[in-house]
Amino acid sequence: MQWGRIVPVVVLALVVTGGLAGCDAEGRVQPRRDTEEKSVACASRIALDTPAERRAAADLVVDAEVDKTGRTVEFQGVYDVYDASVTDVSKGDDPGHTIQVISTSDQCETSGEPVEYFDGDVLEDEGRFRLYLTKADPEDDDSVWRLVVPGAAEPLTTG
Template identity: 45%
Template sequence: MTWGKTGVSIGVVLALCGGLGGCATIAAGQCVDWVPLSPAEQEREASLVVDADLRSTDRTVEALGRYRVREAVITGVRKGHTPDDRIDVIATSDQCTSSGEPVEYVDGDPLAEPGSYRLYLTQQQAGGAWRLVVPGAAERLDDRRG
């Protein structure tokens, strides 16, 4: 009987330690399971939808990970409004993020290439940059011209 109770006690202690270790890991970073959205759903969920010419900057913002900031020069507003014709934009990561570390993307940063995009955005808290409503919520417009 004593060994049975001791075994259960050891199991509970190990489970608690493992759980607390997991909590510490979660507190240091964040994993989000994004729900894929169709373009119509992206537009519904976004507070701002714009066509814009994107340019790289040397700036980053911290939002549960270090994001590269792009400058978007607005060429058309499809939904919402912005007080300026230029806004800062970050591409939402599709990977787990860790505070202070650069974010990663499965198929690369969808805004890495300068050019014209339709962006489905929501306001980001940290740094004042707008972020894609879900990973990949950007449509390259350059490809439609030609």
């Protein structure tokens, strides 16, 4: 067989086998065993470990009092929605007194199932936080805000 014929065959084999794989909760590639299972797609995330890195990546940085609403929204999975009563805006345009926020999960996309968090939902305890945010859907002005990366919320102490 000539190279001109081998390369397309190898590329086709890689595409087909890649389409038969998904990922588990830790982001490892796993073969699909059952077509009845929910599909899972992995999105690699950039690590933003410092407040300066988070601030640079965020469209909006606010200090806010965060409370769980009991509502959910679908965004690559089912997320709990929080109301954030904004007390200070340190980056971005003033979004108004109260905005809706979701706490980005470090899990792969869940295809309509509730998301899970490896280290817990940083906003679950509610309270005062500095939030590093971006729009969940940049094309939709009414969409909720989301943390730029999982855990991109710093608890603020009172005092």
